[in-house]
Amino acid sequence: MDKFNRTWIKKNALEEISNYEKGVLTLRGLHYRLVSRGMTNTVQHYKRVVDAMIDARWDYKVPFDTFSDHDRQMLGETEHEEVILDDEVRQAKNSIEGWMKYYFRNRWENQKFYPEVFIEKKALQGVFQPICEKHKVSLGACKGYPSLTFLYDAYLRFSDAENTQKPIILYFGDYDPSGEDIPRSMKENLSRMGVEVEVRRIALMENQVVEMNLPPAPVKRGDSRSAKWEGLGQVELDAIEPDTLQAMCEKALESVFDQDIYRQLLIEQAKETVTYRKQLKEFVSTL
Secondary structure, eight states: OOSOSHHHHHHHHHHHHTTSOTTTOOHHHHHHHHHTTTOOOSHHHHHHHHHHHHHHHHTTSSOTTSSOOTTSOOOSOOOOSOOOHHHHHHHHHHHHHHHHHOOOOOTTTTSSEEEEEEESOGGGHHHHHHHHHHTTOEEEEOOSSOOHHHHHHHHHHHHHHTTTSEEEEEEEOOBSHHHHHHHHHHHHHHHHHTOOOEEEEEEOOHHHHHHTTOOOBOOOTTOTTGGGOOSSOBBOGGGSOHHHHHHHHHHHHHHTOOHHHHHHHHHHHHHHHHHHHHHHHHHHHTO
């Protein structure tokens, strides 16, 4: 047994976890944070991290909601709480006040590009979601090679947008044979469906692996593309710190967003707000 046992993992994991908000870090991401502290990047050590965090949560040293797990989510909600009339009236008043005060044009409606962010792993959805929500951009998790159903839904959105804008996918995936090939596959399949989409690979690429000093692992044997691949070794997107991934996503979205065009949109929005409020007041007075 090497020194990277459960005791070492728990001690160092608690220090790493304290650097992140709940729901941002995945177990895989924690594994890579510990690799940056010297632990070997192997499947065996990843399993030790998982086991150590199971113990830590049952020992109440780590809260159960510390890590994100977007691959296992419930859909919908079983509503069971009693409805209080006064609360409903208060909420309705707040909604009406919000409608009266706030009028917004769509942030991307007059931009050159229609962007969407695609990520290879759903487990990282919690990292990218705040940035995409801030910029009002769709976020999709491909979970490896995206299914034709996933791509057909994308085709419908892109084909609707291409009448006035240029569709573009900002892609974040692993550095390995499949991660390099997925953008090509997506572009070809979307083209075959009938829409031309630019697929811009943002991460993870070889120069980034070198610049960030990310730890490579042997390429998966089951990957049929590995025989002809001459890369440095497999590096998962999770190896990049969440803050860095968010900064990369922010920069990528800013690169396809024209601030001058947006300022013109805001001028039009301000003019239309006056008419919007006036007509809403007239309508409410008739109820």
